[in-house]
Amino acid sequence: xxxxxxxxxxCFSNRLFDVAILLFISSIFVYLRRFSTPFERGIFCTDVxxxxxxxxxxxxxxxxxxxxxxxxxxxxxxxxxLRAAAKRAKCxxxxxxxxxxxxxxxxxxxxxAQSYKYIGFFGFGVAVNAALTFIFKYKVGAxxxxxLAVCKPNMTSLCSGSLVEYVDPVICTGNPADVIEARQSxxxxxxxxxxxxxxxxxxYLQGRFKIDFLSRLLVPFMQLLLVIFALFTALSRVxxxxxxxxxxxxxxxxxxxxxxxxxxxxxxxFNAKSDEDDDDECAQSIVxxxxx
Numbered sequence: 001x002x003x004x005x006x007x008x009x010x011c012f013s014n015r016l017f018d019v020a021i022l023l024f025i026s027s028i029f030v031y032l033r034r035f036s037t038p039f040e041r042g043i044f045c046t047d048v049x050x051x052x053x054x055x056x057x058x059x060x061x062x063x064x065x066x067x068x069x070x071x072x073x074x075x076x077x078x079x080x081x082l083r084a085a086a087k088r089a090k091c092x093x094x095x096x097x098x099x100x101x102x103x104x105x106x107x108x109x110x111x112x113a114q115s116y117k118y119i120g121f122f123g124f125g126v127a128v129n130a131a132l133t134f135i136f137k138y139k140v141g142a143x144x145x146x147x148l149a150v151c152k153p154n155m156t157s158l159c160s161g162s163l164v165e166y167v168d169p170v171i172c173t174g175n176p177a178d179v180i181e182a183r184q185s186x187x188x189x190x191x192x193x194x195x196x197x198x199x200x201x202x203x204y205l206q207g208r209f210k211i212d213f214l215s216r217l218l219v220p221f222m223q224l225l226l227v228i229f230a231l232f233t234a235l236s237r238v239x240x241x242x243x244x245x246x247x248x249x250x251x252x253x254x255x256x257x258x259x260x261x262x263x264x265x266x267x268x269x270f271n272a273k274s275d276e277d278d279d280d281e282c283a284q285s286i287v288x289x290x291x292x
Contacts, residue, residue, distance in 0.1 A: 018120065025127040032134045038183040039141030042168025043148075045159035049244065052145040058236035064190055067229070068197035072122055075201060077115045079209050084111040086211050118208075118269075122200055125262040129196045129255060133189045136250075142186035145241040150178040188243045191234040191251030192258075198230035199259035207269035230255075 043050065087110065148155075151172035158167045172179045202223045209219050234252055237243040243251075263269055 022124060022127055025124075025131050028131040029127070029134055032138050036138055037180060038138045040169060040183065041141050041143065042166055043143065043158075043170055045155070045165055045167065050143045050145060050147040052149070052241040054146040054149045055240045055242075057242070058240055059190060059194075059233050064193060064233070068193045069126060072197050072201055073119055076118050076122065076204065077111075079205070080111045080114045080118070082211050083114070083208065084109065118204060121262055125196060125200060125258050126193075128262070129192055129258050130189075132254060132258070133187060133192045133251070134184075136187050136254075137184040137189070140186045141183050142244075142247065144182045144185040145244060147182045147185075150174045150182050185243055186247045186250065187254060188234065188237050188247045188251035190237050191230075191243070191248045192255040194230040194233035194255065195252040196255030196259050198226040199256045200263055201226050203259060203263050204269060 151170060152174040153170050153172055158170065159165060205219050205222060215221075230252070234248045237248050238245055
């Protein structure tokens with residue numbers, strides 16, 4: 001009994017520590033969004049890169065959240081359920097299959113445990129990506145292509161002297177909230193999130209979705225769709241005049257780097273030993289226990 005209590009305490013302590021880390025990283029994002037303002041840089045009177053008209057988003061924030069957070073979570077759960085079902089069928093063929101379920105915070109059905117693991121890594125990456133993205137946005141304070149359209153400064157008085165003059169500060173007469181948003185061009189949050197989700201799932205599917213009963217081209221096809229989605233999202237930010245090309249490229253690179261850094265070293269997604277452990281599990285006689 002003491003050992004069981006100690007194991008349970010240790011397990012829940014680890015989970016609470018994980019939650020604390022996620023909350024700390026997320027607090028950086030919340031602080032910047034709610035209690036900070038972007039760096040206010042000036043303008044050059046001859047800068048034509050910030051004179052574009054304002055356009056609505058092709059990919060809205062709600063669409064981005066649903067597709068880049070909800071989509072990966074669903075895909076991970078479905079993949080792990082299929083993996084568990086395939087393993088169950090394999091074990092039944094050898095007549096060694098049995099299930100295990102333990103409420104002592106240690107043993108769960110494989111699909112639940114693995115889904116929790118990879119969704120946890122995915123959520124950690126989302127928090128890191130959001131925090132780093134807004135650190136760049138607020139500290140750089142780069143102007144969006146439509147900055148002058150929402151700032152609405154008096155250009156005649158601002159640029160009364162030399163046309164190459166650098167004007168700082170810029171007195172805006174437009175909606176203050178729109179002006180703050182227009183000072184967050186570098187780097188693209190849509191691009192970083194889209195490429196993070198796409199890169200994470202491309203790596204995850206390559207390492208975990210080894211089920212060929214439908215088609216051997218299924219995984220490459222899904223990976224292609226993910227890349228196309230990320231590219232479409234990133235390119236829409238340029239065509240909507242929300243970001244410069246460099247902002248989109250930088251955001252995409254950030255998302256890819258975070259996905260690779262989070263998933264490859266820590267999640268053992270390409271670790272062949274996990275498959276060997278599954279095979280060893282088939283050879284064990286594990287009692288199915290409920291409520292122990």
